[in-house]
Amino acid sequence: GAAAHTVRLRGMAEARGARINEHGVFRVDSDTEIVPGEREEEIYHFLGLPWIPPELREDRGEIEAALAGRLPDLIDVADFRGILHAHTTWSDGSASIRQMAAAARDLGHAYLAITDHSKSLGVARGLDEVRLRAQMAEVDALHAEAPGVLVLKGIECDILADGTLDLDTGLLAQLDFVIGSIHSGFRQDEETMTRRIVAAMESGVVDLLAHPTGRLLGAREPYAVDLERVIEAALRTGTALEINAYPDRLDLDDVHARRAAERGIPISINPDAHMPVHLSLLRYGVGQARRAWLTADQVINTWPPERLLGWLRGRRERRRGHR
Numbered sequence: 001g002a003a004a005h006t007v008r009l010r011g012m013a014e015a016r017g018a019r020i021n022e023h024g025v026f027r028v029d030s031d032t033e034i035v036p037g038e039r040e041e042e043i044y045h046f047l048g049l050p051w052i053p054p055e056l057r058e059d060r061g062e063i064e065a066a067l068a069g070r071l072p073d074l075i076d077v078a079d080f081r082g083i084l085h086a087h088t089t090w091s092d093g094s095a096s097i098r099q100m101a102a103a104a105r106d107l108g109h110a111y112l113a114i115t116d117h118s119k120s121l122g123v124a125r126g127l128d129e130v131r132l133r134a135q136m137a138e139v140d141a142l143h144a145e146a147p148g149v150l151v152l153k154g155i156e157c158d159i160l161a162d163g164t165l166d167l168d169t170g171l172l173a174q175l176d177f178v179i180g181s182i183h184s185g186f187r188q189d190e191e192t193m194t195r196r197i198v199a200a201m202e203s204g205v206v207d208l209l210a211h212p213t214g215r216l217l218g219a220r221e222p223y224a225v226d227l228e229r230v231i232e233a234a235l236r237t238g239t240a241l242e243i244n245a246y247p248d249r250l251d252l253d254d255v256h257a258r259r260a261a262e263r264g265i266p267i268s269i270n271p272d273a274h275m276p277v278h279l280s281l282l283r284y285g286v287g288q289a290r291r292a293w294l295t296a297d298q299v300i301n302t303w304p305p306e307r308l309l310g311w312l313r314g315r316r317e318r319r320r321g322h323r
Contacts, residue, residue, distance in 0.1 A: 001057025
């Protein structure tokens, strides 16, 4: 664990007349071993604690939660029922819809959202309205063949510089799942960027804000954005926030993901898959989520299809009611 967590444990040991090092638990005044260091569970038990998962060992309240019997049942890769962010050869992916669906099925997933890029991202061969309708027809045809996995018609729609969406909102409303994301204008100031993202969330058609800070680890810093205001907008609009599991992104970070989930905001963890092998990248996002104290129920793509589709229907009904 982090140094701060270890310091807390050592303090608890000293209160019991003991000291902890990498070899075990010893009496303060001698080398007499009290607890062997072979199993972590034994050391935690000596301190009056249940075993604390490694991802929580940051001195961010985990010791208090352990003492109170309130440690979370952390999310695991086995909890997932589907993927909600995946690309195909329609834009910048390297596999067809059929191939991505087969790969998701083989991994045991019940559903897969096809979310290719929208038209403003020309470098990724983003879809305009005509091509998106054609892709929707392909998904319908695939369903007729019973592919063994529910394929959701979706899009990763660019949020333009002024906060409007890259595609006609009437067409977006016909999709099963809409992602909003930033792929341009990274140098906007914090106020402009924040208003831009919030405006897209307030459109009512964006179900998920993907990679909310735009960072690429080791390559690009996050753009300037007030994440507290984004979290408030997500709460107000019912928009889910993504933990992007692609190793270069891991965005949201654990601190803000925990803050959002504690306020009741739905989270989705996705590999941002551009080929079948990318579907297995989900595990990196799970590691991030575990550091954020997330349980399976807080992550929408652990839900069975019926619950997810019900959540999406509810969002669309509320939007129609506010027109």
